[in-house]
Amino acid sequence: MKILYFSQELPCSGHETLGVFIQDSINAIAQKEKVEVVSPKAKVLPYTWFPHHEFAQLPQKEETGPYTSHYPRYFYPVPKKLFYFLTPRFYSSSVTSYALKNIQKPDLIHCHNPYPDGPGVLKLVEEWKVPFVMHLRGSMDYYLDNTCMQQLVTALHKADAIIAVGEKEKESFTRKGIHPDKIHVIPNGVDMGLFKPRPKDSLRKKLKLPLQKKIILFVGSLLSIKGIEDLVATLKNFPDATFVIIGNGPLRSYVQKELPHAYVLGTQSREKTAEYMSAADLLVISSHSEGRPNTLYEALASNLPIVATEVGGIPELIRNGENGILVPPKSPMMLREAIRELLKNEKLLNKIGSQGRKTIEQHKLTWEEHARRLIEVYKKVVKKK
Numbered sequence: 001m002k003i004l005y006f007s008q009e010l011p012c013s014g015h016e017t018l019g020v021f022i023q024d025s026i027n028a029i030a031q032k033e034k035v036e037v038v039s040p041k042a043k044v045l046p047y048t049w050f051p052h053h054e055f056a057q058l059p060q061k062e063e064t065g066p067y068t069s070h071y072p073r074y075f076y077p078v079p080k081k082l083f084y085f086l087t088p089r090f091y092s093s094s095v096t097s098y099a100l101k102n103i104q105k106p107d108l109i110h111c112h113n114p115y116p117d118g119p120g121v122l123k124l125v126e127e128w129k130v131p132f133v134m135h136l137r138g139s140m141d142y143y144l145d146n147t148c149m150q151q152l153v154t155a156l157h158k159a160d161a162i163i164a165v166g167e168k169e170k171e172s173f174t175r176k177g178i179h180p181d182k183i184h185v186i187p188n189g190v191d192m193g194l195f196k197p198r199p200k201d202s203l204r205k206k207l208k209l210p211l212q213k214k215i216i217l218f219v220g221s222l223l224s225i226k227g228i229e230d231l232v233a234t235l236k237n238f239p240d241a242t243f244v245i246i247g248n249g250p251l252r253s254y255v256q257k258e259l260p261h262a263y264v265l266g267t268q269s270r271e272k273t274a275e276y277m278s279a280a281d282l283l284v285i286s287s288h289s290e291g292r293p294n295t296l297y298e299a300l301a302s303n304l305p306i307v308a309t310e311v312g313g314i315p316e317l318i319r320n321g322e323n324g325i326l327v328p329p330k331s332p333m334m335l336r337e338a339i340r341e342l343l344k345n346e347k348l349l350n351k352i353g354s355q356g357r358k359t360i361e362q363h364k365l366t367w368e369e370h371a372r373r374l375i376e377v378y379k380k381v382v383k384k385k
Contacts, residue, residue, distance in 0.1 A: 042076030091120030166313025222249030227286030
């Protein structure tokens, strides 16, 4: 079986850490099936002052490990806030033409990005008459307006199968009229060989972090939807702790200004992120909306205690007081108190941390299991077609 994957967020030159969990999923499938990848990129000017200028240097296609990756260009209308509803149209025009000329017809198409990739590949699906699978990523209501959401829902109705990472995600789209039997809940996985407990002191010396202070870690995009303002309001109340913030986004300068003594590191490689997780005492997830964040899996695999907001699929994994602490979203005071109480209670901190890898094993959250379940869905839809 040959699967053709679409995702505009797959890692490429200059953006190695973008969409790495999608790449992990595809790599796991590529161990068992024939795979080809299309990662459309916006047409950009090759000047350093131009956003995403590095895309201009990408080849049209390249061999990336066990498969070929294609990077067709398409016109991306800006500003996004005004013209995002037009993006699938330009995406479809460029990608359909490129694929028909350069890619052999697959047995199945799988879109890892629901929008604009989902609506953007419908024309190609119709041309080839192949089964079509779509992946969901959180609720998406926070960044898609009504017109964009209508296009997404249309694509979901036309899909032969839909993959959700958690039950909450499935529920949010059944409320939009998608038949629940079409939606398969298949969580992402985690590399337990990379994310694992390691000696704290030696890592702190390597990373030049204080040995005696408690270290509070945040990993994620610096966006309002991630509760960054709540995080800042919370961390200001811990003068004796050290804060490590991994991630980029429009609120980075705000975080640096409000938390001048924090280690605001920007985006890091997964190898480096794994080291910081082993060096930290606590991970905070302050999001207002989530699916099932991979950061959650990575912290659990590292036996790193977690304080997280009770949103999306997080409560499907975290049992309050057993393998993490849950607080309501948009409640910096409750987030602050949960962190304070946990850092004061070394026994509870150690108990919660010790349950992390057990949770991963109990729920079978490995990439191997993820691939096995995905291939089962693929075989069913190909057989029906």
